Amino acid sequence: MPAQSAEQLWKAYNETTDTNGASYQTRWFGDQKNPTEVQALTDAVLNGTKTATTTPLDTYTNEQVAIPQPGDYNVLLNGDMKAVAIIKTVVSELIPFYRISAEHAWHEGDGDRTIGDWRKRKEEEFTPSLEAHGRSLSSDTPMVSEVFEVVYRAD
Template structure:
């Protein structure tokens, strides 16, 4: 029996005649903070949040693949139920201090400025990397990703 995420994916593939590709499940925010996941999903589903970023060292620590252009993800809500499918359209490795104002704006959080993004992201990345007994530096490379919603339940 297919999981709800597999069911959503299978319907999407059939409707759009996709012959290649598979998906992973994904959510934005910490899994133990479902309200934050739902808040971020609302930003994504309303078109305000179109990008994200994480330190490259995070992917190595998690042994997780860096998002690649064309990758599909079934987006999960705070209850870990599927709400949409997103696709990566840009994936770049950029030094933290070279992340653009456009990328910061497209992350859709805070006041949308580069200065605010740097302040929030430096704090967030420092906390994130401390989970792996690693320090974050503003010289570190960051994976910046732009995605689009290709299917949603609503």
């Protein structure tokens, strides 16, 4: 039975695992204003297609949000902003845009999963937000490259 809230899901997970006092943040992938997109990305995480993500470093700086670190926990929210799983960051690296690997692109699970398609999609995705903050996307733009795993599911 799915948990009612992030707090309840985290409590249920803690009853099965010793997290050594770790805390969690809530998280979703995609634009919160587009629940269909968020749900599709949540489904990709839950079915194992999406096990990685990339975000411009400037996004963390502009939003004053901590960069994910290995061992961080997040309660994954679906398109309805309901808690559905807990994911744990396994790897977090700072890498220039054009040094993101084909393997990482594959694990992001977007499009045809090739590095060429990934670069095209990410240029379209990242350019508007970078430009809104007076930046532009270049081959050297620092990216936070993250790998995560699902460690607990509400179902």
